Amino acid sequence: MTVAAGDGITLRPYTPADEAVWNRWVAGAANGSFLFDRGFMGYHADRFPDASLLIERQGRLLAVLPAHRDGDGWASHRGLSYGGLVVAQPLGPEATLAVLRAVQAHGRRQGWPALLYKTVPLIYHRLPCEDDRWALWRLGATLVRRDALAAIGPTAAHWPPARRRPITRAMRERAALRLHWQAGDEAAASWPVFWGLLEAELQARHGQSPVHSLDEIRLLAGRFPAHIRLGLACQGAEVLAGAVLFEGPAACRLQYTATGDAGRRVAALDQLLEQAVAQAQAGGRWFDFGHSHEDQGRAVNAGLAFYKASFGASTVVHDHYVLPC
Structure with missing residues (x-):
């Protein structure tokens, strides 16, 4: 079911019918990884009930969010090394803020108190797109863990x-x-x-x-x-x-x-x-x-x-x- 979220943004839960579209998006994304491919996410789907989203504006895909139900809330994504919004190209701070505000509202409608959001480390970006860090700060997100990767x-x-x-x-x-x-x-x-x-x-x-x-x-x-x-x-x-x-x-x-x-x-x-x-x-x-x-x-x-x-x-x-x- 597609849900309007303001600013022309609509959200719809991922279904198996979206697999080809999802995988093409991930393969060409600025911060994508084969870990987000449905062939990878699906191997442990029994342990991580899917709650992923496709996020659109005026019928055009803006981002996907790999996510799963996690206790009383949801997460992106405990079964993967990293997660968060996957974008074809940097959206910019304001557009990303609108997207994450819509994601936040979706969780609220579902009765979920919070989203655990694991960012995609910068070294996995083809183009820098850390707009989500700024948008998370603007929306009152709390930094709960910071790992030091050796690279x-x-x-x-x-x-x-x-x-x-x-x-x-x-x-x-x-x-x-x-x-x-x-x-x-x-x-x-x-x-x-x-x-x-x-x-x-x-x-x-x-x-x-x-x-x-x-x-x-x-x-x-x-x-x-x-x-x-x-x-x-x-x-x-x-x-x-x-x-x-x-x-x-x-x-x-x-x-x-x-x-x-x-x-x-x-x-x-x-x-x-x-x-x-x-x-x-x-x-x-x-x-x-x-x-x-x-x-x-x-x-x-x-x-x-x-x-x-x-x-x-x-x-x-x-x-x-x-x-x-």
């Missing part, structure tokens, strides 16, 4: 000399490793091998499991072979380290890494990550190591943060807001 810029000028690379060069002399990256069908047989290494390390070091199951990551990698890659560092037939990349048009995100004791002795993961950064820069992309936070962003894992900084990474912030409805 390296899209050119070699943004990769300053650092401790890690000389160490890696020294360790490289001790062992000849084969580094290779796979995607799609080529990676199908390698996922179980890497996932076994990843699960063992996460359990041993943190008592945790990966966010995705093996079946889920294989499903997503099959759906998005141009965006999900698996890198392996091997010595003979043995896999010493691995890394999973989620690649978009503007940035490459390091999603998972794993290595064992044998890999640490020869800096296998370091070598793999150096190559990943170089490949991202060759494509004009930022490289995002992700955050190093604990306790819902209130603390920093100093060792992990130091490791990322040793590659030359520096901080880009990722803001989460609560917008009252």
